[in-house]
Amino acid sequence: MKTISLTVNGKAVTAAVEPRTHLADFLREGQLLTGTHLGCEHGVCGACTLLIDGSPARSCITYAVACDGAEITTIEGLDEDATMRRLRDAFSREHGLQCGYCTPGMLITARDIVTRLPDADDRRVRFELSGNLCRCTGYVGIVRAVRRVIEERQKNGSAARPEAGTTPGTSLGPVGSGHARTMPANGPIKRQMATATTTAPAAEPTRSPSGQAKPGMEIRQSFTVNHPPDRVWAFFDQIDQVAACMPGASLTTPPRDDHVAGKIRIKLGPISADFAGDADIERDAANKRGVIRGGGLDTRSRSSARGEIRYALFEEKGGTATRVEVDVGFTLTGPLAQFSRSGIVNDLASRLTAAFAQNLRVRMDRAAGGSPAEPEPSTEQTAELNAGALVLSVLWARIKSLFGALFRR
Numbered sequence: 001m002k003t004i005s006l007t008v009n010g011k012a013v014t015a016a017v018e019p020r021t022h023l024a025d026f027l028r029e030g031q032l033l034t035g036t037h038l039g040c041e042h043g044v045c046g047a048c049t050l051l052i053d054g055s056p057a058r059s060c061i062t063y064a065v066a067c068d069g070a071e072i073t074t075i076e077g078l079d080e081d082a083t084m085r086r087l088r089d090a091f092s093r094e095h096g097l098q099c100g101y102c103t104p105g106m107l108i109t110a111r112d113i114v115t116r117l118p119d120a121d122d123r124r125v126r127f128e129l130s131g132n133l134c135r136c137t138g139y140v141g142i143v144r145a146v147r148r149v150i151e152e153r154q155k156n157g158s159a160a161r162p163e164a165g166t167t168p169g170t171s172l173g174p175v176g177s178g179h180a181r182t183m184p185a186n187g188p189i190k191r192q193m194a195t196a197t198t199t200a201p202a203a204e205p206t207r208s209p210s211g212q213a214k215p216g217m218e219i220r221q222s223f224t225v226n227h228p229p230d231r232v233w234a235f236f237d238q239i240d241q242v243a244a245c246m247p248g249a250s251l252t253t254p255p256r257d258d259h260v261a262g263k264i265r266i267k268l269g270p271i272s273a274d275f276a277g278d279a280d281i282e283r284d285a286a287n288k289r290g291v292i293r294g295g296g297l298d299t300r301s302r303s304s305a306r307g308e309i310r311y312a313l314f315e316e317k318g319g320t321a322t323r324v325e326v327d328v329g330f331t332l333t334g335p336l337a338q339f340s341r342s343g344i345v346n347d348l349a350s351r352l353t354a355a356f357a358q359n360l361r362v363r364m365d366r367a368a369g370g371s372p373a374e375p376e377p378s379t380e381q382t383a384e385l386n387a388g389a390l391v392l393s394v395l396w397a398r399i400k401s402l403f404g405a406l407f408r409r
């Protein structure tokens with residue numbers, strides 16, 4: 001247990017907390033402030049958004065102990081806030097809520113938008129709200145409500161006045177480790193955010209055989225192609241062809257033998273990320289194996305990925321087919337790090353591998369002069385990696401198997 005002292009909605013609070021307790025649990029269970037909702041507890045949905053030292057933050061991924069000395073404002077603390085009152089009215093008027101589960105987090109983000117971006121248009125409001133998910137409304141009413149309040153503030157001149165009791169943040173992102181008043185402008189939080197873009201976490205305890213920091217997530221997949229190993233190996237030599245098999249991937253410069261630069265577009269609901277990066281390739285032709293090591297960065301979400309893909313080809317069906325075994329190890333940092341959690345990632349990886357294998361088989365069948373045994377992937381399927389659709393199909397498959405198991409009893 002660690003004793004922390006902080007200010008919650010203007011009141012001094014001192015409490016002993018377990019280091020593992022996140023701020024949302026601390027507030028909901030310790031302080032009985034249940035207006036902060038919990039949805040995903042992975043930093044994705046935004047339901048738990050509140051203000052730490054005036055900046056919006058996900059309380060489900062912020063440890064309470066990291067908020068020692070900080071000033072926390074929850075939705076309850078904004079009851080009498082003039083801007084929040086206007087936002088509440090606008091949300092009711094414009095039908096910006098249905099079940100209301102996302103609404104506390106949505107209102108906190110909305111308040112940040114109207115105070116920080118007094119000229120935000122629809123597009124900007126949508127972009128700023130992209131970290132808050134709503135299952136009910138379709139967002140149209142929410143965006144309209146935020147825009148109404150921006151317009152009201154422009155008309156009555158309050159857009160130019162700073163909001164009482166808040167320090168509008170200059171960027172979204174992790175806050176709460178240390179707190180703003182004692183932190184120099186270029187202090188640890190900002191430095192950490194700048195370096196997180198290109199490097200793996202500093203203190204990794206173990207190393208992989210290649211000497212790289214041990215990745216946060218490791219996945220093993222395999223698939224079979226009905227072509228002999230020599231032909232598959234030759235196909236793997238054509239980096240542009242291989243990249244074209246990966247949904248969402250494209251090359252940004254012509255590939256060299258041992259180096260490749262490209263990007264991959266991933267979509268998860270309203271979030272889309274363009275990871276741009278490069279990788280080095282090592283190939284062992286004698287043993288038909290290779291390693292691709294590299295990293296990428298999505299500047300918009302400030303998420304970065306580093307990883308290593310090892311692949312090996314094995315002869316099957318008397319040399320007429322090839323089994324491709326792939327080991328992927330990667331570490332994601334930043335807001336999109338929720339991708340590297342839970343068993344769903346493994347399901348996701350197997351569907352992704354299946355999509356890659358299907359594209360590979362179609363291209364190889366075509367290159368060999370035959371007509372592909374499988375349907376050609378559509379442009380939509382290859383233009384971006386729709387992780388949201390894949391996650392939904394994974395969840396749907398899991399729900400079906402759960403019902404199947406229940407009815408078999």
Ligand code: FES
Pocket residue numbers: 037038039040041042043044045046047048049058059060061
């Ligand atoms: Fe915190 Fe979803 S509960 S982001």
Ligand code: FES
Pocket residue numbers: 096097098099100101102103133134135136137
């Ligand atoms: Fe139901 Fe947003 S109103 S989740």
